[in-house]
Amino acid sequence: MVTLAEVAQHAGVSASTVSYVLSGKRSISTTTRQRVEQSIRELGYHPNAGARALASSRSNIIALMIPLRTDIYVPVMMEIAIAVATTARTHGYDVLLLTGEEGPDAVRRVTGSGLADAMILMDVELDDERLPLLRSTDRPSVLIGLPADTSGLTCVDLDFAATGALCVEHLAMLGHRDIAVIGEAPAVYERHTGFAERTLDGLRYRAKELGLRLLHRPCEGGYDAMAVTLARVLDERPGTTGFVVQNESAVEPLLALLRQQGRAVPEDVSVVAICPDQVAVQASVRLTSVAIPAQEMGRHAVERLVAKLEGQVSDEVVLIAPELTVRASTGPAPTVS
């Protein structure tokens, strides 16, 4: 491996000069800089990451904790992860992938060892056990998702309450009075994942304001579970004409089942989905949906984090405003015959 010293010798300067060329922390004459850069190229020099981390006590690595389970939103998680990785690179950082498996210990290990300069946590629960650690360490962190108490934390998330409200408003505007919400799997609610509950809050609050009837049912993904759930919903509220679906793997089954029962979308029944755009446009009926801006969330998280690493103190919550795209799955409520 080529070292800094070898580059220095090759360029006929001291090691520190090469270092300053690399970091730009002191001014270097143009001629020297060029000579050094030439040597770097010729020798194929790459600074040693360990040495750099040791000397500067910065690893230029961001840790990303992703959930271990693959029961929800896998494509969203993936998209966020990729956005985080690419955005981090543009800021000179690499990304270390941690799974939830280790739990809070991972936070301790990573911050304690200086492996990463900062971390991004996904799939945050309302009362997440990693939060006290984050608050007590001096390493910057950003959450993707919103816990119950955000004091002293930086968070990035879609505004799910507004998302819920937006879905209800859209259906209300079209004249629907009875709305059913097909939610995530029960387990998601049981572990108090923020986004699911906040969506529900938004839905309920706005429905109440607008005087709509709202029925919420969690639902495992897949065809069979959806069939059972739909039967129950239509049994309890036969007049349901509007559906809000927040579960990627329930949306296509729902459409199929409705079709099968002779309920046309959007003539008889309207469906609004909360899902990535890709899912919305690939469905058998192009879905009116509120997109989950995965890329944007990943990018935002990294940018907040980098800002913090550069010393800008900003414990703020960034809520991305939801956007509803009207496609072919919603229409006016059928007139009562």
Add this chain to the structure above:
Amino acid sequence: MVTLAEVAQHAGVSASTVSYVLSGKRSISTTTRQRVEQSIRELGYHPNAGARALASSRSNIIALMIPLRTDIYVPVMMEIAIAVATTARTHGYDVLLLTGEEGPDAVRRVTGSGLADAMILMDVELDDERLPLLRSTDRPSVLIGLPADTSGLTCVDLDFAATGALCVEHLAMLGHRDIAVIGEAPAVYERHTGFAERTLDGLRYRAKELGLRLLHRPCEGGYDAMAVTLARVLDERPGTTGFVVQNESAVEPLLALLRQQGRAVPEDVSVVAICPDQVAVQASVRLTSVAIPAQEMGRHAVERLVAKLEGQVSDEVVLIAPELTVRASTGPAPTVS
């Protein structure tokens, strides 16, 4: 931050002794070891990753290059990534997430800087431009996927040729004579992704052996693209009764379209999918399928890599044998009326 020296002082031993307690590379008396371990716990010591990497020239990090594009097999990629991360942890390694974006430069950067001790590459193309670099570096690597020339490389993959053969055999056994293959998006074939071509080879070869007629059509995901593709297939080969689908986002649209055209599955038409089990069981018809063993692939890759890091030389290709699970989407070919 607590340092080795502080632990040593606290335990009343020298720094090197603490180091040897940690690494186990020299024998240490039980009493000393316990005293040191006690100090480590009391002080909450975590070895500094950078210093360790510098001194030992091993970072205990494995780099994982995932594809940037999200057009294929996202859940599979995710599952592999998670399996890699968790398996790596059990061997004392962390995982650095690289996206394909940087291309071959990422390989240079990571190996050159000593950021990672080894790497795992996903989404390998038949003639991947990263391969020469991997062959010329002394850092171990493992590919998930199979390039055209595997000499000097270690690869892990599902045996896709056998997978194709298996699908054909299953349909042949049920009496189907005209088989259509719904493949990945054209772009996947255009960039010569190994798995797609190898599956096709397996399908064709076995179909020929068994005297079946085979029609292969690439297909973008989604409902509309599938509708066009299906129409073309049935136009060219109206007698088609067997489908092999290798495209997650085409499988549900295909089922819906068949239903819509009054072709019952499996009475009139049989469908075999090549997809993760989760997709197969969640579909509107429980699909006979060959599973993509994502977890197993990730785990295998790490284990091969760790073996190489520990000095075991083994340039081998691990092909995981496909397993076909019969579910509700395949049945005897309809008797010609």
Add this chain to the structure above:
DNA sequence: ACCCGCTATCGAAGCGCTTCGACAACCTAT
């Protein structure tokens, strides 16, 4: 009593880099 071969421990060198203070050279402004 002696040497041998253990085991358990220590001290010191050094991994490759960053960074601080020093300083020479030059360029104004007086």
Add this chain to the structure above:
DNA sequence: ATAGGTTGTCGAAGCGCTTCGATAGCGGGT
């Protein structure tokens, strides 16, 4: 001409760890 400020470069001191000899102590064979 001199003081004062820049600008560009260098040397050296570490960062916290691993690892290589060296050494002290001990029991056993002779």
